Amino acid sequence: MRKVFQNELAKLEDELVTIARLVEQAISDATAAFKTSDIELAETVADRGSEIEQACNALDETAIDLLARQAPVASDLRLVVTALRISSSFARMSDYALHIANLARHRYPERAIPKGLKKYFVEMGRLDTEIVGRLIVMLREHDPRLLEEIDDVDDQIDELHVRVFEKVLSGRFADDEASIVDATLASRFHERFGDHAVSIAKRVADL
Amino acid sequence: MRKVFQNELAKLEDELVTIARLVEQAISDATAAFKTSDIELAETVADRGSEIEQACNALDETAIDLLARQAPVASDLRLVVTALRISSSFARMSDYALHIANLARHRYPERAIPKGLKKYFVEMGRLDTEIVGRLIVMLREHDPRLLEEIDDVDDQIDELHVRVFEKVLSGRFADDEASIVDATLASRFHERFGDHAVSIAKRVADL
Secondary structure (H helix, E strand, O other): OHHHHHHHHHHHHHHHHHHHHHHHHHHHHHHHHHHHOOHHHHHHHHHHHHHHHHHHHHHHHHHHHHHHHHOOOHHHHHHHHHHHHHHHHHHHHHHHHHHHHHHHHHHOOOOOOOOOOHHHHHHHHHHHHHHHHHHHHHHHHOOOOHHHHHHHHHHHHHHHHHHHHHHHHOOOOOOOHHHHHHHHHHHHHHHHHHHHHHHHHHHHHHO | OHHHHHHHHHHHHHHHHHHHHHHHHHHHHHHHHHHHOOHHHHHHHHHHHHHHHHHHHHHHHHHHHHHHHHOOOHHHHHHHHHHHHHHHHHHHHHHHHHHHHHHHHHHOOOOOOOOOOHHHHHHHHHHHHHHHHHHHHHHHHOOOOHHHHHHHHHHHHHHHHHHHHHHHHOOOOOOOHHHHHHHHHHHHHHHHHHHHHHHHHHHHHHO
């Protein structure tokens, strides 16, 4: 029974890693679509979003089925509940990737990325992709020291978020209302993406 | 055993209603603080946020404890897992109330609420408060028909969200960058608040 249970927990872990890889691709594509106003790429982010949602639902079913059949207690129980929560955070991260891609779609054929801010958003996207990469390693290796690294990457995202807002509020960012709205939302979406990554890392570290 | 379990489920439900009442107060206070730039009121929203976080953590512990001791299956198991998810959504709604209150704090002594948009945000706040009120009834009475009403209120919030963005993007909304940023974020926070309420209502309806 114990061995069966361990195999099932390993399956949950595999499913989380698969979801994380999809989220990594989604945020990378969303950043590129936002940068170049690439509508077709933005649409692949929407397709990937549906795929992630299905994968999260499947994982939730696996976890609930496991609770029902095995009735785990103590640390095993917490592990299954944690898997449910991590899947929910990944679903939110996928939503943020989709929101970023949608900014490109809504503003088309104009460029969604405001002039003078392109480099910040490209860097935020790179850090988002990096943070998911480290989460995948953490999910695989259960090394709590990775939490600190993930926290550092999130701090860098937060710094860029503050800088984008400073730029927008400075008045020197002389652009139209649409650019200000897009910059505000895109920056916020990247910041929240990073926050969710930290929240997942904390949950893994607490296991 | 069954009776004990039913009592414990009823306790979970009571805890959810208590959390919902705190969230209702938080969004109502946050809307008022945002409207009048009332710093002291904004700070009570932060205090209430900590209270809600503690209540959500306590509920999560009750639910996990219940899973461990009673090992529920089938619909009872889904009910406990649903309670965990609802508590997580209420925690997010509390965060959105706090974000709205923080817009008032960050912009003080300026008014955070952009000129010409005050009525929209007051109405969004009223609808947010109304939507939580209906959620509380739904949690108590388990009447799935309330989902439709909650969906309607959310549609009204979404309409106001679109109107705020139209106003901001129209160019007739001749205000400074800070007002555009605040309007964009506040409107988004209200919209997300409503979305979480619908997501909770769907979960209750599915039970």
